[in-house]
Amino acid sequence: MLDRTHTIPKNRFEDWHLEKVSSLLKNFDNEEHNLIDVLHFFQRTFGYIDKEVIPLLAKFFNLSRAEIHGVISFYHDFRQSKPASYILKICQAESCQAMGSRKLTTELKAALDIDFHETNNEADITLEPVYCLGNCSCSPNLTINSQLFSRVTSDHLKQILEELKNAQHD
Numbered sequence: 001m002l003d004r005t006h007t008i009p010k011n012r013f014e015d016w017h018l019e020k021v022s023s024l025l026k027n028f029d030n031e032e033h034n035l036i037d038v039l040h041f042f043q044r045t046f047g048y049i050d051k052e053v054i055p056l057l058a059k060f061f062n063l064s065r066a067e068i069h070g071v072i073s074f075y076h077d078f079r080q081s082k083p084a085s086y087i088l089k090i091c092q093a094e095s096c097q098a099m100g101s102r103k104l105t106t107e108l109k110a111a112l113d114i115d116f117h118e119t120n121n122e123a124d125i126t127l128e129p130v131y132c133l134g135n136c137s138c139s140p141n142l143t144i145n146s147q148l149f150s151r152v153t154s155d156h157l158k159q160i161l162e163e164l165k166n167a168q169h170d
């Protein structure tokens with residue numbers, strides 16, 4: 001067994017509170033070019049961008065609500081709902097695809113019965129694509145939270161999912 005999933009800490013995001021978001025926003029300059037940084041900061045803090053922040057950001061940056069919504073929905077990296085304790089990202093870029101990540105992705109989606117950007121609540125896993133993890137020589141790669149798994153095979157994938165399932169009961 002890989003037995004490495006036990007070392008993966010669960011995500012510990014703060015609960016979303018608009019008052020807290022509003023107070024954190026005061027730490028930023030309201031120049032429009034800071035919008036992406038602010039969104040990344042909120043996602044790192046809360047795990048996602050709740051749509052209730054849109055009017056607040058529109059006022060802060062002097063942009064329309066549609067413009068803020070457009071930025072959040074254009075970049076797929078921005079989640080619009082709270083992720084699971086484990087965020088599994090599988091590489092879809094060229095080197096990993098050449099080494100079988102498409103097949104692994106199909107197997108993952110089937111095993112979890114979800115598509116990208118969805119969560120399997122029972123497994124407590126959110127599935128996301130990623131485009132190159134900078135570890136192409138050891139393709140195919142995936143990450144679970146901050147843990148990297150390389151040269152992943154179908155058998156490894158089954159073990160990883162099994163160990164994550166067992167970790168729920170530890």
Ligand code: FES
Nearest residue numbers: 091093096133136
């Ligand atoms: S293509 Fe997957 S790590 Fe670079």
